[in-house]
Amino acid sequence: MANNNKWARILVYAVLIYAVIYYLLPLYVMITTSVKTTEEIRTGNLLSLPMHITLDAWRKAWGTACTGVQCTGLSLYFWNSVRMVFPAVIISTTMGAINGYILSKWKFYGSEIVFAMLMYGLYIPFQVLLLPMAQTEGYLGIAGTTPGLIFVHVVCGIASTTLFFRNYYVGIPDELINAARLDGAGFWRIFFRVVLPMSLPIVMVTFIWQFTQIWNDFLFGLVFSSGDSQPITVGLNNMANTSTSVKEYNVDMAGAIIAALPTIFVYVVAGKYFVRGLAAGAVKG
Structure with missing residues (x-):
């Protein structure tokens, strides 16, 4: 044996x-x-x-590689993604936390229908949203800008962040919320003093999930940005498809690694919190 x-x-x-x-x-x-x-x-x-x-290929990919008609490397696109991803992640995570808190602990008439409609949004292909989202951005005057790209990612991320937080908050005993109510605490005081301090695992799950989804997105970056507002994924595609007399695979590989480094860093640093958050109830429901 x-x-x-x-x-x-x-x-x-x-x-x-x-x-x-x-x-x-x-x-x-x-x-x-x-x-x-x-x-x-x-x-x-x-x-x-x-x-x-x-490291010549790395230096060229960052600062002098051609990405279409310009030969300024990926640095501009990289910082565009940085300016776009952090506001989008913070806003979508915050809204998801508030929505999940309401839908789990402050239910109202029709809240289940609202939750079902939000969940329906998870199954809508992004391609279906391109035209109505473009029209909405045109009405708001933010088409082709970094704020416009942030708006798109926030709207498309609310469904998933709400699902994560709602399913996590369902596991918090209602007795804690009721006790806080008896002590005179209101909606926001309970959220900030009772619920939020217990939310670190799910906050890390949502942060990593949203960061990865938004940083690696190519479709929205291609459609809803232009010129100096394009993210790193679009810049990498432009660099790889720019015709030159000699195909520089080393530069393309260096650019691909540069584009992937932030998500690799996030998973290396915070990956254990992601696993803990999933185990703590992020995918239960």
């Missing part, structure tokens, strides 16, 4: 190691290619280590 358990563990570890290698192989190729010279990429093997490490 012990011998069987030993071989079973070996098999499990072998499968896990294979999965890790298979999953990380594209990242390995991207990193090694980004620090090779163009000549080495042409003559070398895709999986070979760089003979001479150089």
